Amino acid sequence: MVPRLTFxxxxxxxxxVARPAAAEPQPISYDAAIARARAVAPALAAARAREAVATAxxxxxxxxxxxxxxxxxSTQGARFSATxxxxxxxxxxxxxxxRAAEADAATVHVETDIAxxxxxxxxxxxxxxxxxxxxxAVARADAARLVQRLEDTVTVxxxxxxxxxxxxxxxxxxxxxxxxxxxxxxxxxxxxxxxASELGRWIGVPDGGDLRAAxxxxxxxxxxxxATLLSRVDGSPAVRxxxxxxxxxxxxxxxxxxxxxxxxxLDLGADTLDPTxxxxxxxxxxxxxxxxxxxxxxxxxxxxxxxxxxxxxxxxERARAVSDLVVAYRGFEASTERARIFGDGVVPAAEAxxxxxxxxxxxxxxxxxxxxxxxxxxxxxRIALLEARATRALAWIxxxxxxxxx
Numbered sequence: 001m002v003p004r005l006t007f008x009x010x011x012x013x014x015x016x017v018a019r020p021a022a023a024e025p026q027p028i029s030y031d032a033a034i035a036r037a038r039a040v041a042p043a044l045a046a047a048r049a050r051e052a053v054a055t056a057x058x059x060x061x062x063x064x065x066x067x068x069x070x071x072x073x074s075t076q077g078a079r080f081s082a083t084x085x086x087x088x089x090x091x092x093x094x095x096x097x098x099r100a101a102e103a104d105a106a107t108v109h110v111e112t113d114i115a116x117x118x119x120x121x122x123x124x125x126x127x128x129x130x131x132x133x134x135x136x137a138v139a140r141a142d143a144a145r146l147v148q149r150l151e152d153t154v155t156v157x158x159x160x161x162x163x164x165x166x167x168x169x170x171x172x173x174x175x176x177x178x179x180x181x182x183x184x185x186x187x188x189x190x191x192x193x194x195x196a197s198e199l200g201r202w203i204g205v206p207d208g209g210d211l212r213a214a215x216x217x218x219x220x221x222x223x224x225x226x227a228t229l230l231s232r233v234d235g236s237p238a239v240r241x242x243x244x245x246x247x248x249x250x251x252x253x254x255x256x257x258x259x260x261x262x263x264x265x266l267d268l269g270a271d272t273l274d275p276t277x278x279x280x281x282x283x284x285x286x287x288x289x290x291x292x293x294x295x296x297x298x299x300x301x302x303x304x305x306x307x308x309x310x311x312x313x314x315x316x317e318r319a320r321a322v323s324d325l326v327v328a329y330r331g332f333e334a335s336t337e338r339a340r341i342f343g344d345g346v347v348p349a350a351e352a353x354x355x356x357x358x359x360x361x362x363x364x365x366x367x368x369x370x371x372x373x374x375x376x377x378x379x380x381x382r383i384a385l386l387e388a389r390a391t392r393a394l395a396w397i398x399x400x401x402x403x404x405x406x
Contacts, residue, residue: 027214030127033203037123038116040204047115054105061101062094070269077276083269083283096251096258103251107244113237113404119202121401124217125394126199131213132390133188133195136383140185143379146354147181150174150371153362170368177372217393223336226329229403236321236404242314249307256299263289321402328398335392342385350374350381 028036038044065087072081151174158171193209200208223229233239265287272280357374360366 024210025212026208026210027212028199028203029214030124030216030218032214033123033127033199034120036203037119041119041123041202042204044112044115044119047112050108051105051112054101054108058098058101058105062098064094065089077274078271078281079273081269081271083267086266086268088264088266090264091258091261093255093258093261093263096255100248100251100255103244103248107241107248110237110241110244114241117237117401117404120405121397123199123202124397124400126195126202127213128217128390128393128397130192130195130199130211131217131393132386133192134213135386137185137188137192139379139382139386140181140188142382143375144178144181144185146375146378147174147178150358150375151178153358154368173368174372177375216389217397219393219396223329223332223396223399226326229325229329229399230322232403233318233321233325236317236402238317238404239314239321240404242310242317246307246310246314249303249310252303253300253307256296256303259299260291260295262291325399325402328395328402332392332395332399335388335395339385339388339392342381342388347381347385350378354378 067087068085070081070083070085072083073079074081151171154170154174158168192212196211197208199211200206205211267283267285267287269283270280271277271283274281354371354374354377357366357371361368361371
């Protein structure tokens with residue numbers, strides 16, 4: 001007698017081929033995944049590197065200009081001449097430039113918050129994907145075991161004495177159903193590694209196929225009132241970024257206006273060993289820039305336009321954040337209700353119906369097709385519940401992304 005190829009043997013063979021023998025699952029919780037992403041996510045590291053550049057720019061803006069030194073000689077005058085030319089920015093130009101650089105750096109810091117918001121959202125979604133893949137694999141494996149048990153029951157009935165054509169057809173029917181359940185279970189099991197690798201991408205694990213979700217995604221049992229959340233939209237990173245850009249443009253306007261003030265240059269010199277003079281001659285002169293050809297009007301106009309543009313973008317980002325928040329919040333409410341209905345009513349009813357159908361079939365009161373339909377309804381209800389819970393978690397992640405949760 002040829003042994004039947006069950007889901008257990010198929011899964012063991014697939015596991016042996018696809019994974020090294022020494023590989024072990026690496027459980028990681030939702031909080032741990034988020035914390036690790038904050039520490040090692042490449043996109044966040046790039047954003048922090050830009051912060052370092054912006055901080056250095058502040059120092060560059062506050063630098064004093066170096067003096068220029070001239071040395072010379074002549075045949076009819078002083079045998080040795082020296083002159084030092086010192087730029088003087090004493091009318092607020094340096095301070096204005098430094099404040100503008102600080103405002104630009106503040107914008108870059110907010111851009112890091114945007115990068116973290118994106119990384120956090122992607123990591124959370126990847127964790128939900130892994131949790132769902134594992135849960136579906138378990139559900140499909142349970143379904144395969146249930147169909148296997150049903151096939152054993154049908155086989156016993158055929159062997160005991162039901163020798164007619166109908167029982168043999170039932171045996172073929174349930175065998176086909178069992179093979180289908182095994183195939184679904186194997187596919188679901190294999191998808192877990194792909195979902196785990198997606199999570200590994202965000203937490204610095206190049207091949208994250210061994211990662212496993214430890215616990216469920218963290219989702220509140222009940223969301224705060226929508227009005228409370230809408231009041232926090234102005235604190236979202238996207239809105240703060242545009243507001244910071246507007247303040248930076250205004251700081252650059254102040255810098256350009258400060259640069260209209262005359263720049264001065266102090267020249268100090270000395271002539272010595274001059275046969276026409278009884279002693280060393282000292283010289284001093286002050287040069288003043290004359291704003292004759294332009295007074296930086298176009299520079300000021302450009303920065304004023306940039307500030308207005310940033311304010312317009314801020315309004316647009318706020319409108320987008322409000323829309324995203326409302327859509328995600330309503331989706332969270334809908335999926336919460338769906339999960340409640342399936343968890344409290346549909347799944348228990350489907351479980352009870354499947355058990356009753358199987359008992360009726362064992363007693364000869366129900367045909368096989370009724371049992372198969374009941375089993376499909378049971379697994380469909382369980383999967384629908386899992387998907388509703390995952391959709392609920394994803395909707396809450398979208399709510400947090402719209403608000404820019406730290």
